[in-house]
Amino acid sequence: xxxxxxxxxxxxxxxxxxxxxxxxxxxxxxxxxxxxxxxxxxxxxxxxxxxxxxxxxxxxxxxxxxxxxxxxxxxxxxxxxxxxxxxxxxxxxxxxxxxxxxxxxxxxxxxxxxxxxxxxxxxxxxxxxxxxxxxxxxxxxxxxxxxxxxxxxxxxxxxxxxxxxxxxxxxxxxxxxxxxxxxxxxxxxxxxxxxxxxxxxxxxxxxxxxxxxxxxxxxxxxxxxxxxxxxxxxxxxxxxxxxxxxxxxxxxxxxxxxxxxxxxxxxxxxxxxxxxxxxxxxxx
Amino acid sequence: xxxxxxxxxxxxxxxxxxxxxxxxxxxxxxxxxxxxxxxxxxxxxxxxxxxxxxxxxxxxxxxxxxxxxxxxxxxxxxxxxxxxxxxxxxxxxxxxxxxxxxxxxxxxxxxxxxxxxxxxxxxxxxxxxxxxxxxxxxxxxxxxxxxxxxxxxxxxxxxxxxxx
Numbered sequence: 001x002x003x004x005x006x007x008x009x010x011x012x013x014x015x016x017x018x019x020x021x022x023x024x025x026x027x028x029x030x031x032x033x034x035x036x037x038x039x040x041x042x043x044x045x046x047x048x049x050x051x052x053x054x055x056x057x058x059x060x061x062x063x064x065x066x067x068x069x070x071x072x073x074x075x076x077x078x079x080x081x082x083x084x085x086x087x088x089x090x091x092x093x094x095x096x097x098x099x100x101x102x103x104x105x106x107x108x109x110x111x112x113x114x115x116x117x118x119x120x121x122x123x124x125x126x127x128x129x130x131x132x133x134x135x136x137x138x139x140x141x142x143x144x145x146x147x148x149x150x151x152x153x154x155x156x157x158x159x160x161x162x163x164x165x166x167x168x169x170x171x172x173x174x175x176x177x178x179x180x181x182x183x184x185x186x187x188x189x190x191x192x193x194x195x196x197x198x199x200x201x202x203x204x205x206x207x208x209x210x211x212x213x214x215x216x217x218x219x220x221x222x223x224x225x226x227x228x229x230x231x232x233x234x235x236x237x238x239x240x241x242x243x244x245x246x247x248x249x250x251x252x253x254x255x256x257x258x259x260x261x262x263x264x265x266x267x268x269x270x271x272x273x274x275x276x277x278x279x280x281x282x283x284x
Numbered sequence: 285x286x287x288x289x290x291x292x293x294x295x296x297x298x299x300x301x302x303x304x305x306x307x308x309x310x311x312x313x314x315x316x317x318x319x320x321x322x323x324x325x326x327x328x329x330x331x332x333x334x335x336x337x338x339x340x341x342x343x344x345x346x347x348x349x350x351x352x353x354x355x356x357x358x359x360x361x362x363x364x365x366x367x368x369x370x371x372x373x374x375x376x377x378x379x380x381x382x383x384x385x386x387x388x389x390x391x392x393x394x395x396x397x398x399x400x401x402x403x404x405x406x407x408x409x410x411x412x413x414x415x416x417x418x419x420x421x422x423x424x425x426x427x428x429x430x431x432x433x434x435x436x437x438x439x440x441x442x443x444x445x446x447x448x
Contacts, residue, residue: 001309001328001347008289008306008352031353038348039329042309051306053353079342103418105396106330108342109349188417189331 003041003048010053014139014166017052021164022141024050030166032075033109035102036118060113060168065090070172074113082107090174093199097128097181103189116149117167119157119220122191126153127221128181131197131213134172140165153220177201177208178284182276183215184268186259192216193259194269196276200231202284207231210277212244216259217252217269224251227273236281244277245270291355295320296364306352311335313351314361322362322391326420333419336392337361343399345418362391365398373443374398374436383432385423393419397433405444406437 011017021028028050031037040046054060060075065086072081078098081087088095101124102110115125116136129136129149136147141164149170152160161167176199183195195215201208210228213221226247234240254265288303293313300318311328314320314337323346326334330348337346338360366372374394377383384390393416400407400415407415412433413426421429 003307005305005307008350010352010355034350034353035330035348038350042328051350051352055353103333104400104415105333105336105343105345105418106348108339108344188414 001042003038004044006041006048006051008051008053010056012056012058014057014168017054017057017166018139018141018164020050020052021166026163028052030054032111032114033077034114035106035110036114036120036123054113054166063087067174069174070094072112072170072172074111074117074166074168074170076112078102078107078110078112078115079104081112091132091172093128093132093175093179093181093197094172096179097124097183097197100124100181100183100185100195106189112170113167116152116170117159117161119153119155119159121156121219121221122216124181124183124192124195124215127195127213127215127223128197129170129172130221130223131199131211132172132175133211134170136161136167137169137171138162138165139168144168146171150223156219175199178280178282180276180279180283182272182279184272191259194254194265194272196269196273198273198276198280200236200277200280200284202281205235207234207236207240207281207284210244210280212248212273212277214248214252214269214273217254217265219253219255222248222252224248226251231277236277241274241277245273248273289352291351293318293351293354293356294358296360304351306350308351309347310337310339310349310351310354310359311346313354314346314359320361320363323395324388324391326388326392331420332389332392332422333396334389334392336396336419338395338399343396343418360395360398362395365394372398372436373439374401374433377432377436377439378429381432381435382428383425384429385421385425389419389421389423393421393429397436400433401437401440406441407433409434 060073062073064071081098134149200210210231212227213223227244230244324334326332335346
């Protein structure tokens with residue numbers, strides 16, 4: 001498992017990164033923790049001739065908790081999320097999800113930026129960020145721009161990020177209410193057979209708003225507005241949960257693979273979403 | 285042919301300077317270039333944890349890092365944790381509690397466990413199983429691995445209390 005040869009760069013600032021991307025175009029890739037990219041390079045499924053390491057670019061590992069929003073630099077690792085006490089209060093769903101990603105060693109290296117930018121349908125953070133209505137900051141030769149997570153994913157490994165742009169940060173409006181990240185996997189460290197991110201706000205006895213997104217059940221993460229809408233105004237009883245699950249099932253499009261046939265994946269998606277809604281509501 | 289680059293690593297407190305291609309995986313640098321053969325190659329796909337080392341204070345899998353990424357880093361392998369004449373409490377505990385059968389996963393297990401006990405000095409069984417989830421024992425000797433780590437944790441806590 002020896003990857004093809006490449007030239008390696010470790011620029012000190014984003015201008016240096018962008019200059020290298022401009023020079024080498026499609027032949028260049030940026031690397032953060034590398035725990036999606038390196039396995040693909042070892043399998044020679046990713047052809048990278050120029051590898052640009054972001055680790056020396058300043059400011060990309062910051063976690064900023066503001067009154068209105070939380071901002072995570074692209075190089076914040078899953079382990080950083082788990083260990084950050086402020087984040088556990090400000091956006092506890094992030095920690096709950098990060099703890100279900102891979103294993104301790106992989107979480108030491110795997111980053112938020114890599115997880116969301118890669119466009120792998122199996123990654124957990126894209127669906128989570130759609131649930132939370134996060135915004136991704138991109139910087140490129142034309143300057144910087146923000147793209148909503150809900151509009152970022154086009155197909156497997158295809159995103160709104162252009163080849164000459166770098167994803168630098170993820171910003172999340174401070175979530176309110178109850179939350180749950182529920183994931184079914186074959187073994188610890190596996191990608192999801194199905195996973196659900198749910199964030200719900202309670203008003204008295206009823207649900208005021210709900211955001212629901214699903215992972216690894218289509219070639220992109222699936223934000224199901226219909227599933228969230230099915231819960232709003234209800235008491236989140238069994239009937240409401242069933243309606244939400246039916247709405248979600250109409251939005252996903254799983255394919256058969258070594259995690260099971262389509263019918264099984266739909267079944268698991270329903271079970272996982274029901275559990276996630278129940279847990280989020282119990283915390284709302 | 286890509287040019288070899290000059291790299292510096294501090295491994296188990298010793299500075300190592302050498303030339304290598306950037307694509308060289310850290311596990312090969314350690315084992316084949318520096319003859320540090322404690323970290324093993326198991327799956328080579330970042331699943332099994334046999335190649336676990338501590339890199340700048342964090343547990344990582346050395347099969348999924350290019351040497352170029354590690355340039356300038358401080359690395360600890362099982363060789364830096366304890367030797368035949370000064371076994372680490374975890375090594376003693378693995379020996380006493382039969383925490384190894386074939387022993388292939390053991391360097392990675394113990395290297396990871398040293399960090400786990402820094403993170404959680406007195407872990408519960410559940411915390412051990414979760415914290416060691418990145419290390420696979422194909423002999424399936426998990427029961428005794430858990431016991432060994434619990435015994436080492438107790439020993440290390442007692443030693444720390446005695447010192448205070």
